[in-house]
Amino acid sequence: xxxxxxLPDEVLYLVLSYLDLTSLGRLAQVxxxxxxxxxxxVVWRNVAKEFLNSGITRSGTDIYPHIPVKERVRTxxxxxxxxxxxxxLLKWKTKLLPWLQLDRDTLFMTQAADIRAHHIRRESGxxxxxxxxxxxxxxxxxxxxxxxxxxxxxxxxxxxILVHSRKADSSVELHGHNQEVxxxxxxEDLIISGSRDCTVRIWSxxxxxxxxxxxxxxxxxSVAISPAQSSFVTGTACCENLSPLLIWDTERLACVCxxxxxxxxxxxxxxxxFESPFQIFTCGYDTFIRLWDLRLxxxxxxxxxxxxxxxxxxxxxxxxxxxxxxxxxxxxVVRLWDRRQAACLQFFQLxxxxxxxxxxxxxxxxxxxxxxxxxSLHSLDFRQRPTNLR
Numbered sequence: 308x309x310x311x312x313x314l315p316d317e318v319l320y321l322v323l324s325y326l327d328l329t330s331l332g333r334l335a336q337v338x339x340x341x342x343x344x345x346x347x348x349v350v351w352r353n354v355a356k357e358f359l360n361s362g363i364t365r366s367g368t369d370i371y372p373h374i375p376v377k378e379r380v381r382t383x384x385x386x387x388x389x390x391x392x393x394x395x396l397l398k399w400k401t402k403l404l405p406w407l408q409l410d411r412d413t414l415f416m417t418q419a420a421d422i423r424a425h426h427i428r429r430e431s432g433x434x435x436x437x438x439x440x441x442x443x444x445x446x447x448x449x450x451x452x453x454x455x456x457x458x459x460x461x462x463x464x465x466x467x468i469l470v471h472s473r474k475a476d477s478s479v480e481l482h483g484h485n486q487e488v489x490x491x492x493x494x495e496d497l498i499i500s501g502s503r504d505c506t507v508r509i510w511s512x513x514x515x516x517x518x519x520x521x522x523x524x525x526x527x528x529s530v531a532i533s534p535a536q537s538s539f540v541t542g543t544a545c546c547e548n549l550s551p552l553l554i555w556d557t558e559r560l561a562c563v564c565x566x567x568x569x570x571x572x573x574x575x576x577x578x579x580x581f582e583s584p585f586q587i588f589t590c591g592y593d594t595f596i597r598l599w600d601l602r603l604x605x606x607x608x609x610x611x612x613x614x615x616x617x618x619x620x621x622x623x624x625x626x627x628x629x630x631x632x633x634x635x636x637x638x639x640v641v642r643l644w645d646r647r648q649a650a651c652l653q654f655f656q657l658x659x660x661x662x663x664x665x666x667x668x669x670x671x672x673x674x675x676x677x678x679x680x681x682x683s684l685h686s687l688d689f690r691q692r693p694t695n696l697r
Contacts, residue, residue: 311341323350328380351376358383359630359645359652362673366583370627371673382674385689386630386643389653392691396434396677397684402664405679408454409670413439414677415459416684417449422461422471432675432688442471444478451491458512462488462500470515479515483508492539494532497557499539501527507541509560519560524549531579531587538563538601540587542576551576552589554601564606566599578622588631590620596633596644612644615651621665632676634666639680641666641687657685 311319323331323345331354335345344350355361355376361383362371371379385391399418408415412427414434423438447464459471468481468488486503493499498510507521507530529542538554545551550565551574574593581587585601594617598610612631614620619636631644639657657678658664664681671677676687 319344320349324353326354328354328384346375346377348376351380355380355383356628359386359628359643360626360671360673361628362626364627366627368627374673379673382689385691387645387652389643389655391655391676391687391689393655393657394433394686394688395683396686397436399682402681404448404450404667404681405684406449406451407668407670407677407679408452409672409677410454414670415452415454416679417452419448420445420463422449422452422459427675432686432690434684442469442478444469444471444480447487450488453491453493455493455495455512458493460491460493460498460512462491462502464488466502466504468498468500468510470512481508481510481515481517483510483517483520489526489528490530490542492530492532494534494536497532497536499530499532501530501541503527507555509557521555521560528575528577528591529579529589531581532557533581533584535584540566540579540581542579542589542591544575545570545573545592546575548572551591552599566601566606567597567608577620580623580625582625582627588623588625590623590633592619594618594620596620596623596631598646610646612646612649612651614642616640619665622668624669624671626671632669632671634669634678636665638663639666639678639685641669641676641678655687658683 331345335342355363361379406417414425416423422442424440425434426439445463445465449461449463452461462468464487466484466486469478471478484502484504488500488502490501496512498512500508503526505523507527509518525544525546527541527543532539537557541553543551550567552566554563556563575591576589577591579587579589587599590596594614596612597608600609620633622634624632629646633642641655642651643653645652666678669678674690678685
């Protein structure tokens with residue numbers, strides 16, 4: 308053991324790559340020189356890949372490079388064990404269908420016709436009660452919005468799409484839909500919107516102009532643009548005898564294929580998340596989370612997880628590695644899933660009987676999960692062990 312600190316760094320890295328979390332922790336206590344070496348991020352990266360929400364993706368990308376990996380692994384253990392402190396950050400009197408976006412230390416949240424930006428206090432994870440900015444302009448409730456580095460794009464129940472500048476107090480309206488805009492996605496210059504008017508519209512962000520309109524057979528609940536922007540996926544209400552999931556070519560604006568053929572009527576797809584350029588997660592009214600392989604040779608569901616209480620799933624998020632978080636339609640239930648297991652890993656009930664609310668949207672950072680219910684915004688803090696877990 309005394310010879311270990313004298314080994315070349317590359318040899319010592321190789322030796323430590325075979326150790327698990329417990330062994331690394333014990334080795335760090337042997338002497339100060341080993342403790343400093345074991346504390347390096349490169350030592351913990353291999354261990355971090357096996358944990359939930361450690362910030363290391365399946366491709367090796369580090370999502371949270373500003374946080375030491377060792378600290379993230381400690382917090383990731385709490386995500387796996389369901390160890391957290393629950394808190395209610397905001398309450399409001401009128402029932403809403405809130406939507407969230409998390410951008411570094413700012414949480415954007417809809418409040419009826421407005422979108423409010425709240426700064427997150429780093430030390431506590433709580434929100435500053437007074438918003439740092441409020442985006443306005445809709446004449447009805449905001450249904451969906453997405454954030455880019457320079458813009459915030461919102462769609463509302465008034466059928467309008469507004470492109471707000473995050474650097475100047477100005478906005479531009481995109482004309483096209485005549486009913487509620489249920490869903491939006493944006494990547495670089497491409498905007499895709501879906502509406503109750505049974506159309507999907509494609510826009511250019513830089514020119515604020517329409518590129519095309521796709522008529523659909525029923526209302527569109529969800530859209531998602533691939534990371535390569537070569538295609539996008541739409542999810543519909545599934546009220547007809549047709550697959551609710553369609554893949555479209557971005558340039559030709561033509562349907563490439565449909566996914567699945569065994570959806571029951573009414574099994575609308577409420578959320579779509581691209582996990583990689585060739586994989587998507589979906590969820591909706593049929594109570595399943597599904598992982599789809601979009602490659603030409605496959606194009607089918609390769610894994611699925613069933614909500615155990617037969618509740619519709621309104622939203623999902625992933626850490627792009629092993630963890631999936633889902634929001635259910637009853638009693639504000641948030642579930643954490645390990646994609647390596649079939650059964651739910653942890654669940655947290657955020658609203659109590661007889662009051663029941665869906666989790667309309669959830670977002671998470673390395674240490675906190677934020678969940679929006681009909682009358683309140685909740686947080687789960689996974690950094691420390693609480694006195695009462697649930």
